[in-house]
Amino acid sequence: MQTSRPSTLESVWVRPETRAALDTFFQGFGFTSDEDLAALAFWVLAGACEQGERPQAAVALARARMETWLAGVLGREAGGSVLARGRAAFVLCDGARLGAGLLMRGSVPDNFARKLRAAVPVPAPAQVPTTMPEQQLVLWPFGDLLRRWFGAARADVSTSP
Amino acid sequence: MHAHSFSPESAGRRRACVLGLAAASTVLGTWEMHRLLSVRGTTAPELVLVALFSLCFGWIALSFWTAVAGFLQLAAGGRLPGLRWPTAEEESAKLSSRTSVVMPIHNEDPAAVFANVQATYESVAATGHLDAFDFYVLSDSTRPEAWVAEELAWAELCRRVGGQGRIFYRRRTDNTGKKAGNLQDFCERWGRHYDFTVVLDADSLMDGRTLVKMARLMELNPRTGIIQAPPLCVGRSTLFARLQQFAGRVYGPVVAAGAAAWQLGESNYWGHNAIIRTSAFIEHCGLPVLPGQQPFGGHILSHDFVEAALMRRAGFTVWLVPELGGSFEQPPPNLLAYAQRDRRWCQGNLQHLSLVMAGGLHPISRGHFLMGVMSYVASPLWLMFLMAGLVAALHDGWVSWMHPAAQPVDVGFDTVGALRLMSVSMGMLLAPKFLGLGLALARGEDAARMGGRAKLVASVLLESVLATLLAPVMMLFQSHFVFGTLLGYRVSWTSQQREDADLPWSEAARRHAVHTAVGVALAVGTFALSPGLVAWLAPVVAGLLLSIPLSVLTARASLGLWAERAGLFLIPEETEPPRVLSRAQDVTEEHAVAPVADAVDHVLTDAKAHALHLALLESQPGLEAVPVALASARRKLLGGSVEPLSAPEKVAVLLDAGTLAEAREQRLTRVAS
Incomplete structure (x- = not known):
């Protein structure tokens, strides 16, 4: 979203580069309308200190906001992979369709929360590492016997070196 | 552990009967x-001619007597001895085991793959035993576009059926060991979660009731290592x-029942549509890398026979159970696709020659290796037999280059005897077809569902004519593959064609030019x-001369559908x-997946693909892109170059979350400005 001049969101003044960085971040959640993006920038920066106005710091704030929001809805601890998986779930559920207000409201509709939880990608369960030992096959047992008689060093065993 | 039989007492008699009669006939x-x-x-x-004949005739005789055994088994009804089947009470109980259903895939059409997974998943759910099953799609896809399309199709499938946490998707970045390596990787990461593992192919489809029945049979038969449900x-x-x-439906059951009837607990594993005892598989079926170079050395290509032999060596039985039903796969759409699949299987089967004498294997396992070899070597043997026949005829003066009038009148050749022997050979060759037809005709309901008795008979006759015409072409294809393998050609491992596209005349002409010339x-x-x-060679000559039109016309879906009507x-x-x-058909049609034209572009522009891909990347820590490919990809992608990314560069970018995030940000900023 182009922000050609400093925008004022109610009481929050946002630098263009900060707004652009926040827009990019929230576009990753599927938000595309200017209204939603502006509201989300306000949501992130409202009450933020001076550093919040710098793009990197603003995005860090946005990440933290979204992590907290997702952790609350998904019933998980913030941090770790909550943001990546939660964002995927949010996009897969087309959460942006419900508008920026969804994130800013105190509570999330039960139906959507259920959908979101069910959409969190679980590509694989926890691993239980084990080793499949390579089997040994003596390909020519008679030849092996002869080799042993004649003292040859290596058996004809079909296994990796 | 040494080989010993777990099959029932009647195994010896059954084997003596089938193998003895085959030997006597030979x-x-x-x-x-x-x-x-x-x-x-x-x-x-x-x-030389007699030696070649004995090998070819022995192969036909074994197939014939196996089909007779199958016919008798099916006609008599009843189950094979050896496996304990559940009682009615046991059948209604909950499964106490956990089973994984795994589908290894490699650059396949994701719409068809995930439709089959969905249909199988829903079918299991309908049995009420879904809690006992987990599903895995194990991707070895190398094309970046296939990779991204699979991720989207998997997420979409999970959304449709609420399958997150029960349907899993994993992609390997290196394809060591191909399909066998893919399965090994699964076993080493998640195998210990499960008592049993059902292995599917990319085009496999299984009824939930069959899966439940297989899991229950495994529970009730603790020394059973593998149960194969013939697809x-x-x-x-x-x-x-x-x-x-049609051939598989009418004649297949006779052959499968016959093989099951004499092989019993030493049957074979066909690599898919089978259930495996996971712990036994992990402990005893790790495939060795064979010494020497290809074609006989290196990684084992056709892993299934070897895994069955190793399972049996470890003291677990392997059963082929045709009465399970509910096990499906798709055939190749045309002759060339069939031949392409055969080329791959040919090298894999010939590689088994080096394992025939391996220590500790059950004799029937050795027999499976030899039968696998024979299913390909029979073609060059047949070809050599034809050539040797001509040479012998010339050498002995049965025929000569002289003008017919100048040839001796009475050459003393027993034409009647030769015709009799040929008729017996043809009869044995065609017997499985007619035994299968007999069974289908006897079962009125089956016949009615196959168009009625008259059309069923007509179909068998037509199929026999077409199969006879196609056989010489396959003989030349397989002979080429066998000689090529022995001479050291490499087999390239590509996914097979699975769609019903028409075959162009030019392609057929190119592939069958040699066959026509030989004809x-x-x-x-x-x-x-x-x-x-x-006249003696007419079927062979006709098949070869018609190879181009036969290949093109049989590849047509329009003709197939006309025949159906x-x-x-x-x-x-x-x-x-x-x-x-x-259900699988409906899902494929309803939820067709839009093709991914450019994987990186798609992940950068589509919010869903981007978010999903990054989430999946994060769940697989430790994946690293090739630095050189990543560096050059970054130069192109972030430096604004118009030069397209190569496939390795795309893979490198798709493995690097940082580059993806950076490139997306840059792209969005560019769009915004």
Whole structure:
């Protein structure tokens, strides 16, 4: 979203580069309308200190906001992979369709929360590492016997070196 | 552990019967052939001819007596001894085991793959035993576009059926060991979660009731290592595929029942549509890398036979259970696709030659290796037999280049005896077809669902004619593959064609030019030698001369569908499709996945693909892109170059979350400005 001049969101003044960085971040959640993006920038920066106005710091704030929001809805601890998986779930559920207000409201509709939880990608369960030992096959047992008689060093065993 | 039998007591008698009768038939046939050829004494070419004949005839005899055993087994009804089946009470109990259903894939059409997974998943859910099963799609896809499309199709499938946490998706970045390596990787990461593992192929489809039954059989038979449910070919429309589907439905059960009847607990594993005891598989079926170079050395290509042999060596039985039903796969759509698959299997089967004498294997496991080899070597043997026949005829003066008027009138050849032997050979070759037909005709309901008795008979006759014409072409293909493998050609491992696309005439002409030329040479050569000889070789010559039109026309779905409307080559699964089949078809049509034209572009522009891909990347820590490819990809992608990314560069970018995030940000900023 182009922000050609400093925008004022109610009481929050946002630098263009900060707004652009926040827009990019929230576009990753599927938000595309200017209204939603502006509201989300306000949501992130409202009450933020001076550093919040710098793009990197603003995005860090946005990440933290979204992590907290997702952790609350998904019933998980913030941090770790909550943001990546939660964002995927949010996009897969087309959460942006419900508008920026969804994130800013105190509570999330039960139906959507259920959908979101069910959409969190679980590509694989926890691993239980084990080793499949390579089997040994003596390909020519008679030849092996002869080799042993004649003292040859290596058996004809079909296994990796 | 040494090989020992866990099969029932009747195993010895059953095997003596089938193998003994096959051996006796071979001796009789060979003796008769020798008698026919030795009218003027025995010459060296005749000895070669007799030796080749005995091998070819032995192969036919084994198939014949196996089919007879299958016919008797099916006609008598009842189950094979050895496996304990559940009682009614046991059948209604909950499964106490956990089973994984795994589908290894490699650059396949994700719409079809995930439709089959969905249909199987829903079918299991309908049994009420879904809690006992987890599903894994194990991707070895190397094309970046296939990778991204699979991720999207998996997420979409999970959304449709609420399958997150029960349907899993994992992609390997290196394809070590190909399909066997893919399965090994699964076993080493998640295998210990499960008592049993059902292995599927990319086009496999299984009824939930069959899966539950297989898991229950494994629970009740703790020394059973593998149960193979023979898959039935279904779901294609081309004439070639419908011929295979029909043959598999009418004759397949006889052959499968026959093999099961004498192999019992030493049966074979076909690599998919089978259930495996996971712990035994992990402990005893890790495949060795064979010493030496390809074609006989290196990674084992056809892993299934070897895994069955290793499982049996470890003291676990392997069962082929045809009565399970509900097990499906798709045949290749045309002759060339069939040959392409055969090329891959050929090298894999020939590689097993080096394992025939390996220590500790059960004799029947050795037999499986030899039968696998024979299923390909039979073609060059047949070819050599034809050539040796011509040489012997020339050498002994049965035929000559002289003008017919100048040839001796009475050559003393026992034409009647030769015709008798040929008729017996053809009879044994065709017997499985007619035994299968007999069973289908006897079961009125089956016959009705195959178009009625008259159309069923007509279908068998037509199928036999077409199969006879196609056989010489396959003989040349397989001979080429065998000689090519022995001479050290490498087999490239590509996914097979699975869609019903028409075959262009130009492609067919290119692939069958040699076959046609051989047909012309054979016809001209034999006619020049003796016009009467052409009649003996007519089926071979006709098949080769018609190879191009046959290949093109049988590849047509329009002809296949026309035959279906005419009630020809119908199978019950077409007239009354089982629920799981029709569901898979519906899902494929309803949820067609839009193709991913450019994987990186798609991940950068589509919010869903981007978010999903990054989430999946994060769940697989430790994946690293090739630094050189990543560096050059970054230069192109972030430096604003118009030069397209190569496939390795795309893979490198898709493995690097940082680059993806950076490139997306840059792209969005560019769009915004």
